Amino acid sequence: MRATRTQLAGYDSMTGAKRCTQKEMILNLFHSPFMTLTRQEIADRTNLRLSSVCGRVFELLRDGELKVRGSQKCAATGADNETLGLPATI
Numbered sequence: 001m002r003a004t005r006t007q008l009a010g011y012d013s014m015t016g017a018k019r020c021t022q023k024e025m026i027l028n029l030f031h032s033p034f035m036t037l038t039r040q041e042i043a044d045r046t047n048l049r050l051s052s053v054c055g056r057v058f059e060l061l062r063d064g065e066l067k068v069r070g071s072q073k074c075a076a077t078g079a080d081n082e083t084l085g086l087p088a089t090i
Contacts, residue, residue, distance in 0.1 A: 022048060022056045027065060036069045036083035057084060 025046045029037060039057055043050045060066040061084075069085040 022046075022052060023060060023065075026053065026056055026060065030066075030086045033086045033088060036085040038072065038081040038083055040074075040081065042084070 025048065026042055029035075029042060029045055037045070039053050040050060042048070042057070043053045046053070048056075057066060061068070064087060066084050067087045068082045070083045071080045072083055073079070074081055
């Protein structure tokens with residue numbers, strides 16, 4: 001899916017501090033390395049828009065701060081949703 005010019009302009013106008021705050025909000029949900037959440041669960045718990053969660057999760061995955069840990073079926077749609085969690089530490 002491609003972002004519209006309006007979406008890109010909105011993202012660009014957001015300060016770096018706000019983006020970091022959203023990332024911190026997401027990371028703060030993971031209290032242990034065993035906890036996993038879907039993007040929708042993250043959006044529900046942080047009151048962030050799902051589109052914002054997806055953008056920040058993309059950045060966190062890219063930076064190695066989160067990992068895809070599996071998937072679960074959505075009860076409403078039957079679609080598989082990735083579950084995310086902290087990287088496993090050895």
